[in-house]
Amino acid sequence: MDTTAGHLTPEAVEAWTAMRTLAMAQRGRMVAVAAEAGLSPPQLFALQALTPGEPAPMSNLAGVLRCDASNVTGLIDRLAARGLVERRPAPHDRRIRHLVLTDAGIALRDRVRERLEEPPDGFAALSPAEARRLRDLLRKVAAAGSPRRA
Template sequence: MPVDRGRTKEEVAGEAWMAMYRFILGGEGQRNFHDACEHTGLAPGVLKTLLSLHPGQPQSMGELAETFRCDPSYVTSLVDGLESTGLAERRPHPGDRRVKDVVLTAAGEHRRDEAEKILSQPPEALDRLSFTELRQFRDLIEKIVGA
């Protein structure tokens, strides 16, 4: 390890970012998500939509499109996927009848919980940290995400 490694804050941030990035995208995260799709019987896109809906928090089609940075027409098909299986439903938005709000049904909330349970199974690699280190790590990452 070179002595001048991570000299500036930007460099250290870059190093931390790349490590995290590779960790998630290099298999660990993908495997979990794939498992969650299989277990819930949902296609990846539909599951992603299910997860971004929260109980009691309607989201408009447009908001979902913005969240996913995708075309609104694709949101139509994603929400169709949820609605056809009774996991969510569209409701007229009070005040602007052009807008449609999407809300989870009771079944949707339940299915979402199942998916979250699978996704939150941490990869074994986290065992490389001690309990103390892990708490430290969790606090730091939560500070980063602004939780």
């Protein structure tokens, strides 16, 4: 398994470094988008992690956010106080509370997502062909990484 290519070539390290640099430069924009929406960064992550049609247990959200479950309680308390999320009993296990986005939550989530999806200015320097190659290479990396803990 995994004889497809070399591991950790200098080129791969340099590519990863370039990607980290680019991501770091965008940190401020993410914080700004959150602030525009009246959200803290963790609240923004939580809202993005919830899917409209799919109620999910709180423990699930803790897993996605990579934080302790005790943390999610307060996080959801604040989102629920603003009417963005609701807690609902789960059908077959009364210990579990399902999280459901309200209509207001869905609207805010979509509005935030649109802003986050806008590429940084630098992407305008790419031709369509270059953008396509970049997209395909990134998808290849993501696909190869996800099965085994990326």
